Amino acid sequence: MNLYPLGKFLIGTVCYPLYRIKVIGKENFPKQGGVLLCTNHIDNLDPPIVGITCPRTVHFMAKEELFDKPVLKTLLPKVQAYPVKRxxxxxxxxxxxxxxxxxxxxxxxxxEGTRSKTGEIGKGLAGAGFFALKGGEAKVVPCAIIGPYKAFSQLKVVYGEAMDMTAYRERKASAEEVTEAIMAEISKLIEQYK
Structure with a gap:
């Protein structure tokens, strides 16, 4: 059973007014084709916030420990999340x-693999670059969540322009180099819209 649409509706009903969410750049999001959506990480609420603001269903990779918790073990697969060993x-x-x-x-x-304690963007792990290179024709969309998460203060979710990975794939760029390019795009979005 897919609970994603219901979850999106319920979470959106609470979070849009609570955090006065402003979504910028939704028109940048590819309407079809594979997309690797790469986002900075400032709070545990980041996945549902990205889930409710993204125009398409997002399959989130979530840390394996979450799937050990009784309620989450049942719920997470129904909202398209799947486990990864960190x-x-x-x-x-x-x-x-x-x-x-x-x-x-x-x-x-x-x-970044984990939440930023300071709110500052951290170094990206090579996994993002690896998936960007190996994901067939998939494009990469950089996304910035600009907080803080404070009731009735404004939270911005900014979708950048899709990055075409073709040139990186053709010249066999390293996963590290691609991750750095992705993180640089996220940083630019944060600077531009904070």
Whole structure:
């Protein structure tokens, strides 16, 4: 059973007015084709906020520990999330991510791998670049969440222009280089709209 549309409606009903969410650049989001959606990470609420503001269904890679919790274990797969073991190469999660991208789905991930304690953008992990290079024709959409998460203060979610990975793939760029390029685009969005 897919609870994504219901979850999007319920969370949106609460969060849009509570955080006065402003979405910028939604028109930049590709209407079809595989998309790797890369976002900075400032709060535990980031995945649902991206989920309600993105025009397409997002399949989130979530840390495996969340799937050990009784309610989340049942709920997360029904909202298109799937587990990844952090701090090690998880072949199953890697395969699933590449498969989703090649099936023209949207995969959401946080390249920093963990929340920023300071709100400042951290260094991205090579996994984002790896998926960007191996995801078939998938494009990369950089996204910036600009907080703080404070009731009735404004939270901005900014979708940047889709990055075409063709040139990087053709010249066999490293995953690290591609991740740096993605993080640079997210940083630009933060600077521009903060």
């Amino acid at each position: 701090g090690m190469s998880d072949r199953e999660a890697f395969r699933k991510t590449i498969k989703l991208l090649r099936e023209d789905k949207v995969v959401g991930l946080f390249p």
